[in-house]
Amino acid sequence: xxxxxxxxxxxxxxxxxxxxxxxxxxxxxxxxxxxxxxxxxxxxxxxxxxxxxxxxxxxxxxxxxxxxxxxxxxxxxxxxxxxxxxxxxxxxxxxxxxxxxxxxxxxxxxxxxxxxxxxxxxxxxxxxxxxxxxxxxxxxxxxxxxxxxxxxxxxxxxxxxxxxxxxxxxxxxxxxxxxxxxxxxxxxxxxxxxxxxxxxxxxxxxxxxxxxxxxxxxxxxxxxxxxxxxxxxxxxxxxxxxxxxxxxxxxxxxxxxxxxxxxxxxxxxxxxxxxxxxxxxxxxxxxxxxxxxxxxxxxxxxxxxxxxxxxxxxxxxxxxxxxxxxxxxxxxxxxxxxxxxxxxxxxxxx
Amino acid sequence: xxxxxxxxxxxxxxxxxxxxxxxxxxxxxxxxxxxxxxxxxxxxxxxxxxxxxxxxxxxxxxxxxxxxxxxxxxxxxxxxxxxxxxxxxxxxxxxxxxxxxxxxxxxxxxxxxxxxxxxxxxxxxxxxxxxxxxxxxxxxxxxxxxxxxxxxxxxxxxxxxxxxxxxxxxxxxxxxxxxxxxxxxxxxxxxxxxxxxxxxxxxxxxxxxxxxxxxxxxxxxxxxxxxxxxxxxxxxxxxxxxxxxxxxxxxxxxxxxxxxxxxxxxxxxxxxxxxxxxxxxxxxxxxxxxxxxxxxxxxxxxxxxxxxxxxxxxxxxxxxxxxxxxxxxxxxxxxxxxxxxxxxxxxxxxxxxxxxxxxxxxxxxxxxxxxxxxxxxxxxxxxxxxx
Numbered sequence: 001x002x003x004x005x006x007x008x009x010x011x012x013x014x015x016x017x018x019x020x021x022x023x024x025x026x027x028x029x030x031x032x033x034x035x036x037x038x039x040x041x042x043x044x045x046x047x048x049x050x051x052x053x054x055x056x057x058x059x060x061x062x063x064x065x066x067x068x069x070x071x072x073x074x075x076x077x078x079x080x081x082x083x084x085x086x087x088x089x090x091x092x093x094x095x096x097x098x099x100x101x102x103x104x105x106x107x108x109x110x111x112x113x114x115x116x117x118x119x120x121x122x123x124x125x126x127x128x129x130x131x132x133x134x135x136x137x138x139x140x141x142x143x144x145x146x147x148x149x150x151x152x153x154x155x156x157x158x159x160x161x162x163x164x165x166x167x168x169x170x171x172x173x174x175x176x177x178x179x180x181x182x183x184x185x186x187x188x189x190x191x192x193x194x195x196x197x198x199x200x201x202x203x204x205x206x207x208x209x210x211x212x213x214x215x216x217x218x219x220x221x222x223x224x225x226x227x228x229x230x231x232x233x234x235x236x237x238x239x240x241x242x243x244x245x246x247x248x249x250x251x252x253x254x255x256x257x258x259x260x261x262x263x264x265x266x267x268x269x270x271x272x273x274x275x276x277x278x279x280x281x282x283x284x285x286x287x288x289x290x291x292x293x294x295x296x297x298x299x300x301x302x303x304x305x306x307x308x309x310x311x312x313x314x315x316x317x318x319x320x321x322x323x324x325x326x327x328x329x330x331x332x333x334x335x336x337x338x339x340x341x342x343x344x345x346x347x348x349x350x
Numbered sequence: 351x352x353x354x355x356x357x358x359x360x361x362x363x364x365x366x367x368x369x370x371x372x373x374x375x376x377x378x379x380x381x382x383x384x385x386x387x388x389x390x391x392x393x394x395x396x397x398x399x400x401x402x403x404x405x406x407x408x409x410x411x412x413x414x415x416x417x418x419x420x421x422x423x424x425x426x427x428x429x430x431x432x433x434x435x436x437x438x439x440x441x442x443x444x445x446x447x448x449x450x451x452x453x454x455x456x457x458x459x460x461x462x463x464x465x466x467x468x469x470x471x472x473x474x475x476x477x478x479x480x481x482x483x484x485x486x487x488x489x490x491x492x493x494x495x496x497x498x499x500x501x502x503x504x505x506x507x508x509x510x511x512x513x514x515x516x517x518x519x520x521x522x523x524x525x526x527x528x529x530x531x532x533x534x535x536x537x538x539x540x541x542x543x544x545x546x547x548x549x550x551x552x553x554x555x556x557x558x559x560x561x562x563x564x565x566x567x568x569x570x571x572x573x574x575x576x577x578x579x580x581x582x583x584x585x586x587x588x589x590x591x592x593x594x595x596x597x598x599x600x601x602x603x604x605x606x607x608x609x610x611x612x613x614x615x616x617x618x619x620x621x622x623x624x625x626x627x628x629x630x631x632x633x634x635x636x637x638x639x640x641x642x643x644x645x646x647x648x649x650x651x652x653x654x655x656x657x658x659x660x661x662x663x664x665x666x667x668x669x670x671x672x673x674x675x676x677x678x679x680x681x682x683x684x685x686x687x688x689x690x691x692x693x694x695x696x697x698x699x700x701x702x703x704x705x706x707x708x709x710x711x712x713x714x715x716x717x718x719x720x721x722x723x724x725x726x727x728x729x730x731x732x733x734x735x736x737x
Contacts, residue, residue: 102554103484155729165728167484168670172724175663175717182587183714186580193576200568273568276561283554325572331565335558339541342554 023295026288030302034082037309041078042070044313046321049074072207080206081312081326082305083218084271087263089304090225092278093285093296094263097232098256099167105279106264108170109257112275113177114145115268119198120184123191134194135213135269142265149173150257154250161253162239201272201327203312214266221262222301228256229293236291274327277304280338287341307334406676406685413688420695421463425455427702453594461593461657462698462712463691464601466664468654470690471605472647473665474672474681475612478619479643480549486666487651489556490644493660494563495534496527496652500659501567501582505574523585524597524656531652534563539644547640549622588661588713590698597657604653609687612646615639616683623680663717664690667724674727693720 043049049057049066056062057070091106099108107113118141122128128137152169153161161169185192231252234242239249267274285299308326311333315324390401425437430450432440440447441456469487476485487493500523542548542555567586571579618639621632629636651665668690669681675689676682697715704710 101482101484102550103482103489103557108484152725152729155732164483165732168728169725171484171666172717172721172728175667176721179662179714179717179721182583183710186583186587186710186714187708189576189580192580192583196568196571196576196579200565200572276557276565279557280561325569328565328569331561335562339555339558342551342558343541343544 023289027295027298027302030299030306034302034306034309037306037313038078038082040313041081041309042074045069045074045316076208076211077203077206077312078309079208079211080214080270081203081309083211083214084203084267084274085277085305085308086301087218087221087267087304088274088278088308089281089285089300089302090222090297091260091263091267092280092304093282093293093300094225094228094232094256094260095278096282097236097293097296098163098253098260099170100163100236101167102283103279104167105275106260107174107268107273107275107278108167109260109264110145110149110170110173110177111142111261111264112268112273113174113181114141114143114148115139115265116195116198116273117141117177117181117184118144120181120188120191120195123194124184124188134198135210138269139217139265142268143261145173145177146257146261146265150254166253197325198272200325201274201330202325203271203308204323204326206270210270214270217262217266221259221266224255224259225263225297228252228259229297232256232293233291236293272327274308274330276327276331276334277308280330280334281307283338284341403676403678406678406682409672409675410685410688413685413692417463417688417692417695420692420699421459424459424462424695424699424702425451427699428455457594457598458590458592459695459698460598461601462590462694464598464605465590465654465658465661466668466690466692466694467687468601468605468650468690469661469665470668470672470693471609471612471683471687472651472654473690474669474683474686475619475643475647475650476665477669478680479622479640479647480553481623482549482553483670484666485553485556487647487655488560488660488665489538489553490648490651491534491536491538491556491559491563492531492648492651493534493655494560494567495537496531496655497586497660498563498567498570499526499530499533500585501570504582504585505570505578524600527659528652528656531655532648534559535648535652539641539648546637547644548626549640552640552644584711585659586713587711588659588716589711590658591709591711593658601653601657604650608646608650612643612683615643615646619643619680619683659711659713661694661713661716663713663720664694667717667720668693671720671724671727674731 039051039054042054043051047066047069049070053064053066054070056064057067061067061071088106092104095104095106095108096102098104115138118137119128119134121141122133122137128134149166149170150161152173153166181195185195231242231247234245234247235249235252237245242249242252264278281300281304282296285303286296289295289299307330311329312326314333315326315329318324318329390403393402422434422437426432426434428450430447432447432451436447437451437455439445440451472492473486476487476490477483479485480489503523503526538552538556538559539547541559542552544551571582574582618634621629621634622636622639624632626636654661669686671693672678672686672689673681676685678685693716694712697719698712700719701710701712701715704715
């Protein structure tokens with residue numbers, strides 16, 4: 001493509017190259033921010049660990065107190081944070097792209113409320129008590145709910161669901177499940193006690209086991225998202241244009257929904273409800289990337305992970321000796337930033 | 351159908367030629383003629399005129415009848431079970447049940463009707479201004495603002511003072527909810543205003559402000575005693591339990607004051623469907639209209655939330671259901687309000703009978719009833735579009 005442009009307009013390749021290198025520069029910048037966030041997340045906490053000790057714990061651990069803190073607490077927590085942040089950022093961008101609605105978040109597909117209902121049901125009916133039990137229930141609930149939303153969005157029509165039917169079907173199913181969950185927790189105090197903490201969203205106390213449970217889902221989800229980006233670009237021109245360009249709309253929508261389900265379901269199961277992150281991050285990164293999902297998705301993933309970790313670090317520091325849930329910090333810090341950004345520049349429309 | 355009364359338009363002439371029998375019924379059933387069926391009729395009262403769609407009027411009448419029937423059915427339930435005839439007799443007559451029905455059951459039922467109508471109307475206006483089917487008073491900051499202030503007070507007062515009793519429960523919580531809702535809306539409005547009110551920016555700012563309120567609410571729910579969280583959850587869900595005339599009157603006044611201007615503004619709402627340039631070209635002062643309509647939605651939602659809590663899903667679903675029932679281009683105001691009233695009353699009926707004697711908060715059931723119906727309408731619309 002750049003070759004044909006070069007013959008037509010001599011200056012074109014230079015300009016295209018500038019855009020390309022600027023995009024890479026932004027990508028590198030986001031990586032750097034994420035790296036700083038990871039460092040802070042490993043170092044800061046109830047017991048501050050200096051960088052030298054972190055290095056020591058990573059390379060030549062000898063079982064000192066700091067080694068144990070870093071290896072068994074901070075690193076798993078940070079890894080869960082990175083995975084959930086990447087997953088929610090990418091899933092949010094995909095969701096807003098597929099519904100073409102700025103109000104869409106990964107939870108709109110029913111993922112969040114499906115997970116919540118399954119967990120509460122598991123606690124009440126089957127007496128599940130361990131966190132790992134909750135995770136599988138959450139994952140299963142998220143998968144079933146979003147499959148249901150997609151099927152309902154497809155029902156009665158040809159081709160994939162339209163943005164409006166997908167969004168409305170998701171909202172209806174989410175509201176339905178939330179109502180059932182409310183009814184259950186109002187009748188059972190033990191479930192209520194778990195549910196209220198789950199609702200606030202947290203990555204505290206997640207150990208290495210959780211990382212390995214969630215990793216496969218996130219990995220497959222990211223892979224699907226990567227394949228979905230070019231198709232989503234075509235779909236954002238409108239379904240008719242996309243069809244004329246040779247896109248298989250049903251396939252593109254299905255792959256997108258599968259990616260959102262895996263990413264959103266994994267993060268919700270591991271960290272509870274953090275919907276605002278998935279909603280906010282694409283709005284922050286879209287001005288940097290433009291409408292091209294091939295760039296928007298990686299930007300959103302990196303920014304999501306950085307935002308989640310930084311919020312978590314702040315949450316550990318502000319409420320000493322306790323901690324503030326990362327979901328609460330994300331809203332308290334992220335929302336003003338988000339509003340300021342929306343006010344300062346003309347929002348990039350979907 | 352209603353087509354024969356109207357003058358045949360020139361475009362439909364070929365269809366007439368093709369069927370020289372010229373039976374008017376037959377003409378109306380051919381797809382060609384159906385395209386030209388009368389969809390709107392003018393209605394003039396003095397200097398004012400509206401267009402009335404026959405289909406919307408029919409849907410409105412059906413909904414009105416359904417609401418009345420469901421309200422009467424709801425009033426049968428209670429410690430003294432009554433038949434439908436007894437309920438009607440107690441309302442008009444002066445029998446022994448008169449007090450129970452007039453002082454306990456009727457106000458509760460009317461609160462449901464009015465709150466449902468007000469929330470749905472607020473939702474319809476918000477969705478029209480934001481041009482987004484997912485918008486609702488949540489996005490305007492009303493319900494999150496109200497929720498967070500009420501939860502804060504429930505969590506702060508209960509354990510120490512043995513629960514919010516007496517004055518706080520009857521007067522304090524509605525007032526607090528009203529103030530919280532209005533403050534939330536004011537925050538959204540001032541932050542969204544930037545040399546004008548853009549629907550898109552309003553929605554985005556609204557999400558941000560709501561996220562702060564909602565997450566503070568989640569946090570408040572985690573710090574309190576689990577019993578307080580449970581009580582707060584009941585209020586957050588929206589409940590009609592124990593609502594009396596003191597809850598009916600404010601909502602009734604709010605509707606009486608706000609519905610006429612909202613209906614007058616409906617024509618401008620039609621114009622807002624287009625882009626800003628077109629809106630201005632059509633002679634509509636877009637910022638003024640948007641501000642006034644948003645103000646009306648905020649006031650309606652705040653008053654309704656103060657009376658019964660933020661009953662879930664009504665404001666979002668009722669306009670979308672009404673849109674699909676009438677086949678209109680934007681959420682219709684009157685039909686949305688009636689849909690909201692019918693949905694809320696039906697939900698309350700189910701909430702009180704399904705797990706009797708346990709009564710669920712009405713807001714838990716609105717989504718259970720409303721969501722499947724909305725999904726059914728979505729599927730039906732797609733099926734029709736295919737055939």
